[in-house]
Amino acid sequence: MRLDNSRESSNIEDRRGRRMRMGGRGKIGLGTIVLALVAMYFGIDPGIVLQNAPPTAEDATYDAEPSATPETRFVSKVLADTEDAWEAIFQQQGWGRYRQPKLVLFNGATPTACGTGQSAMGPFYCPGDSKIYLDLSFFKQMEQQLDSPGDFAQAYVIAHEVAHHVQHLRGITDQVDQARRGAGAAAANQLSVRVELQADCLAGAWARHSDAQGNTLEPGDIEEALNAASAIGDDRLQRRSQGYVVPDSFTHGSSEQRVRWFTRGLKSGDIAQCDTFGAAPL
Secondary structure, three states: OOOOOOOOOOOOEEEEOOOEEOOOOOOEEEEHHHHHHHHHHOOOHHHHHHHHHOOOOOOOEOOOOOOOOHHHHHHHHHHHHHHHHHHHHHHOOOOOOOOEEEEOOOEEEEEEEEEEEEHOOOOEEEEOOOOOEEEOOOHHHHHHOOOOOOHHHHHHHHHHHHHHHHHHOOOOOHHHHHHHHHHHHHHHHHHHHHHHHHHHHHHHHHHHHHHHHHOOOOOOOHHHHHHHHOOOOHHHHHHHHHHHOHHHHHHOOOOOHHHHHHHHHHHOOOOOHHHHHHHOOO
């Protein structure tokens, strides 16, 4: 992917190996309050507990600037490219101003507005704080365990999570969450699949826009993205982990579906073509 002369995003929050400190609001979590009450029962000054309480996700801030490594610069440039693309698309569609998400780099685990984020979850988007969470070890896992190497495969992963942010801004996330609450397990999973496939399609539309504006795609890039989309299909992951496939439990879509919807967005560049909720079949 050609990003050598591209700008870097200012929306990277690097939490790796950095000290977390309390912000100005100083909110105290329910668990801390319980511990303070227990301490008071045993004659211990509850102020000690409250003083040493860990920050909540909203209050956590981190020292120092992001580490300037080739890997973090690449992530920052991809994020900046999505910012430019979605700002233009929002303007074209008459959707108002595009509010850029933050991308958080972390190791192992980190607090989020959606609960504790874990590396084992893979990259994810939290609508509660409009942040994308990424442990860079996932890229090594893609290469070594999922046989999905390449810089554009990594860019596809970031663009997919950015697409979830777009869905959140457009109100799709809230609508789906409401529909899921009144649905059975299989129907709820099917809604999740439609959300994920739409994000794949939107990621494809971003790639088309990026290449049209900056000639960013190189030979082999599309194959890398398609290989990554196939590698993280529910059927392939289930067969790899348990030896058999349970379609009703799919939450992201099959390999074939993920490849098809990404390709649909890439070839058309048309956001209207990404209506997975009106599509039958997927």
